[in-house]
Amino acid sequence: MAISPSRIAAFECLLAIDGKKAYSADALATAESSLGEKDRGLCHEIVLGSLRRQIYLDRLITKFAGAKKLDLAVRVALRIGIYQLLFLDRIPAFSAINESVELVRRAKKASATGFANAILRRITREGLELVFDDDIDRISVETSHPRWLIERWIVEFGSERAIELAQANNAEPPLAFRRTARTTNVDLDEVGRPSRYVPGCRLGTGDSRRLMELERAGVIYFQDESSQLVAAAAVANTGGSTLDVCAAPGSKTGMIRMSGRDLIVAGDLTDMRLATLRSNLERQGTQGITLCRYDAAAGLPFADNTFDVVIVDAPCSGTGTIRHNPEIRYNLTNEDFVRHSSKQLKIALNASKALKKGGRMIYSTCSIERIENEDVIAGLLAERPDLVVTRPEVNERFITEEGFARTFPDRDDMDGFFIAQLTRSD
Ligand SMILES: C[S@@+](CC[C@H](N)C(=O)[O-])C[C@H]1O[C@@H](n2cnc3c(N)ncnc32)[C@H](O)[C@@H]1O
Structure with a gap:
C-alpha cells in the first residue's frame, strides 16, 4: 500500500x-x-x-x-x-x-x-482510561510536559498557573507578523488585525495561505507579538548608536533598523549565525547594519562607553516559546537552566561595559525561568552598581512588581518573554 x-x-x-x-x-x-x-x-x-x-x-x-x-x-x-x-x-x-x-x-x-x-x-x-501515579503525573501526561518541568513550574508559579502554562503551550499560536522594510502597497488590514500592545504588529486573520505568499514575497515578516514587544521597548525613548549583542537571526535587528536608527552594530557567535543574520536582514530589505562576530561571553571588541543603547537578547532555554517549538520540553534538563544563567550573566556583564554613561541596556530572554531572568539581573547589579533598573516602555499589564516586564502564553496569548531595562547613571 x-x-x-x-x-x-x-x-x-x-x-x-x-x-x-x-x-x-x-x-x-x-x-x-x-x-x-x-x-x-x-x-x-x-x-x-x-x-x-x-x-x-x-x-x-x-x-x-x-x-x-x-x-x-x-x-x-x-x-x-x-x-x-x-x-x-x-x-x-x-x-x-x-x-x-x-x-x-x-x-x-x-x-x-x-x-x-x-x-x-x-x-x-478499547477504553483509553489511564491510571496515574498521582496528580502531578496526571498533569504531566494530560499536558505532555515532563514531570520535572511541571514540578519546577509549580514551585515557581504555583499549581494552578503551572497547569495553565502547560495547557497554553499546546495551543496553536496566532500568526503574528509585521511589515518588512520593503515598500509595498499591500493593505495589511485585509490579512491581519493590529496588536493592542505593539505598534505595527498584526495578528493574522482569515486565510493563512495569503500570509505565506506575502511572507515569501518579502512583504511581511513573521515574528511573535512578544518578540516585537522587546524590539519596540529597545527603540523607545532614546535614539543614538545601538549594539545588538546576540542578534541572529535578526528579527529584532530588522525592527530596530526600521525605527530609523543610523548606527547599528549587530553581532553573534559563529560565522554560520552571521550568515543567517545577513540573509535574514536581506530578506527583510534591511540595509546599513554593521555585522560583527565575537564571543560575547568572553568579551566584546568595542571600547568601553561606546553605545547609547545595548540590547542583549540572550541565548536561553526557550521555555517561553514551547507553543512554537513543542520539542523544547523534551530536550531540556534542570542543569541547562544553570548553564544558561551563568553564560547570560557573563554576556550581560560584558555588554554593559560597552554602554555609554546615561545609556540604556535592554536584557531579554524567551525563557520564563527566574534563574535566567531576574536572577541574572541581580547578579549583574551586584557587579555594576552604576546600573539602575528603569521601567521598560511597554504596556502596564506586562510590568512586574520588581519593575521588569514579562509576557506569558497563558495570560497574554504571546510567547513568554522577559525584559529588563537598565540605565547607566552618569
Ligand atoms: C535568542 S537568540 C537571539 C535572537 C535575535 N535577537 C532575534 O530577535 O532574532 C540568541 C543568539 O545568541 C547567540 N549567542 C549564543 N552565545 C553567544 C555568545 N557567546 N556570543 C554571542 N552570541 C551568542 C546565538 O547564536 C543566538 O543567535
Missing part, C-alpha cells in the same frame, strides 16, 4: 526531532519544501500535534504494549497513527492505521508490522 507524502515527511521529521534532536521548525522547513500545499498542511499538523501530545501518546502505547522496549521508528509510527485516530476527525481510521503500519515496514521493521497493527486496532476498540 502506498503511503502519502505527508505521512512519510511527518515520520522523517519526527524521527529527526526525537533521534537527532533536530528543531521542529528546521525539520519541517526542509520536509515541507518538497511537498504540495495539501500534504504540507497535513505534515505540519501531524508533526506539531504529535509533539504536543507525545507523553500522552507514549502512555497509551505503554498501556497497550506493556513495558516492551520499542525501536524508535516503530514508536514514531505508532505516535503518528494514534494521533490521527484520536485527534484528526477527517482522517478515516483505516488510513491512519494502514499507513502507520506501512511506515513501520518502510523503516525495515517488517517483523513489527503485526504488533503495530494490533496496537492501533485496539486503540479504536
Whole structure:
C-alpha cells in the first residue's frame, strides 16, 4: 500500500526531532519544501500535534504494549497513527492505521508490522482510561510536559498557573507578523488585525495561505507579538548608536533598523549565525547594519562607553516559546537552566561595559525561568552598581512588581518573554 507524502515527511521529521534532536521548525522547513500545499498542511499538523501530545501518546502505547522496549521508528509510527485516530476527525481510521503500519515496514521493521497493527486496532476498540501515579503525573501526561518541568513550574508559579502554562503551550499560536522594510502597497488590514500592545504588529486573520505568499514575497515578516514587544521597548525613548549583542537571526535587528536608527552594530557567535543574520536582514530589505562576530561571553571588541543603547537578547532555554517549538520540553534538563544563567550573566556583564554613561541596556530572554531572568539581573547589579533598573516602555499589564516586564502564553496569548531595562547613571 502506498503511503502519502505527508505521512512519510511527518515520520522523517519526527524521527529527526526525537533521534537527532533536530528543531521542529528546521525539520519541517526542509520536509515541507518538497511537498504540495495539501500534504504540507497535513505534515505540519501531524508533526506539531504529535509533539504536543507525545507523553500522552507514549502512555497509551505503554498501556497497550506493556513495558516492551520499542525501536524508535516503530514508536514514531505508532505516535503518528494514534494521533490521527484520536485527534484528526477527517482522517478515516483505516488510513491512519494502514499507513502507520506501512511506515513501520518502510523503516525495515517488517517483523513489527503485526504488533503495530494490533496496537492501533485496539486503540479504536478499547477504553483509553489511564491510571496515574498521582496528580502531578496526571498533569504531566494530560499536558505532555515532563514531570520535572511541571514540578519546577509549580514551585515557581504555583499549581494552578503551572497547569495553565502547560495547557497554553499546546495551543496553536496566532500568526503574528509585521511589515518588512520593503515598500509595498499591500493593505495589511485585509490579512491581519493590529496588536493592542505593539505598534505595527498584526495578528493574522482569515486565510493563512495569503500570509505565506506575502511572507515569501518579502512583504511581511513573521515574528511573535512578544518578540516585537522587546524590539519596540529597545527603540523607545532614546535614539543614538545601538549594539545588538546576540542578534541572529535578526528579527529584532530588522525592527530596530526600521525605527530609523543610523548606527547599528549587530553581532553573534559563529560565522554560520552571521550568515543567517545577513540573509535574514536581506530578506527583510534591511540595509546599513554593521555585522560583527565575537564571543560575547568572553568579551566584546568595542571600547568601553561606546553605545547609547545595548540590547542583549540572550541565548536561553526557550521555555517561553514551547507553543512554537513543542520539542523544547523534551530536550531540556534542570542543569541547562544553570548553564544558561551563568553564560547570560557573563554576556550581560560584558555588554554593559560597552554602554555609554546615561545609556540604556535592554536584557531579554524567551525563557520564563527566574534563574535566567531576574536572577541574572541581580547578579549583574551586584557587579555594576552604576546600573539602575528603569521601567521598560511597554504596556502596564506586562510590568512586574520588581519593575521588569514579562509576557506569558497563558495570560497574554504571546510567547513568554522577559525584559529588563537598565540605565547607566552618569
Ligand atoms: C535568542 S537568540 C537571539 C535572537 C535575535 N535577537 C532575534 O530577535 O532574532 C540568541 C543568539 O545568541 C547567540 N549567542 C549564543 N552565545 C553567544 C555568545 N557567546 N556570543 C554571542 N552570541 C551568542 C546565538 O547564536 C543566538 O543567535
